[in-house]
Amino acid sequence: MYFLTKELYFPPVSEASPEGILAVGGDLSAERLLLAYKNGIFPWFDDDEPILWWSPPERMVVNPREYKVAKSLRNIINRNIFKVTFDTAFEEVITNCQSIKRRGQKGTWITNSMLEAYLQLHQLGIAKSVEVWQNDELVGGLYGVDLGKIFCGESMFSLVSNASKVAFVTLIQKLNVENYHLLDCQVHNSHLEKLGAFEISRQNYIKILKSSL
Template sequence: MYFLTKELYFPPVEEASHEGILAIGGDLSVERLLLAYRSGIFPWFDPDEPILWWSPPERMVVVPSLYKVSKSTRNLMNQNKFKITFNQDFRAVITNCQQVERKDQSGTWITNDLIEAYVKLHEMGFAQSVEVWQNDELVGGLYGVDLGNIFCGESMFSKVSNASKIAFVSLVNYLKENNYKLLDCQVHNDHLEKLGAFEISRETFIKVLKS
């Protein structure tokens, strides 16, 4: 594992461990975060740990141009129960992602320092949010880093049934309309698989990222 210094540098992603840990340490500056995402790397660590940087051997993704919205989700969206916005309250979205309780998860990896770092990215136009509203209340949403051809999803939350699903599909539709190549969902989980994400190799992901 590579220990980062103040130098703005990451080792080649092929040097990551079997689990995908590439480096430890460094900082959450805008410059380092952008270098990380543009290199196929992302931060993921517990609050009591140093910063860990990951580039897993398999990457969970959605190809927007191939994505098919299920009939049940289309029907749900056509009911107009929710209002969808983009970039209307980034801080509220990432804060809710930090605070929402999740099954089988005792804490959060979204630290206060991480929130401030991604808010800076958002203010510079590199991080985006999707908000889901019901009766003028924020009930769901997601955020991530926008690389122009790939959107790197970071986290999502839901306070009412289906709100995060609506945010996810709304994002995929936006990415499809704007010719994005991939939605990066980082690592496998059952919820993402049910939403239509699948795994590709790190090598394939990096090729798309660099193309």
């Protein structure tokens, strides 16, 4: 495991631990975050931990060009009970992602320092959001880092049933239209799997990433 200094550097992702931890320390500057994402690395740590940088051996992804929307979810979208916007309420989205209670989790990995870092990335036009509205109230959404042809999803939230699913699917449809190669969902969880995400090897992910940049 590599301990970062002030130098803007990451070791090769092949040096990550079996679970995917590559490096410890450093900072959350926009420059370091962008370097990380461009090399298949992302920060993920709890409030009482140092900054941990990950590049897991398996990557959870969606191919926008091959994605099939489930019939039940397509019916929900077609009913027009939600309005979806892009990049109009980034701070509200990430704040909701930070504060919402999640089953089986004691707290959030979106620390205040992470929140400030991604707000800065948003101001630079790199971090973007999807918002889902119902009766002019924000009821769901997601945010992530846009690398051009790869969108790296970070977190999503839902205050009413299906709101985050609508954000997820609408983003995929937009990425498909704009010829994106992948929606990166980072690590496996059963909810993402039910939504249609699947795992590929780190080697394949890095290959697609590098050809996309």
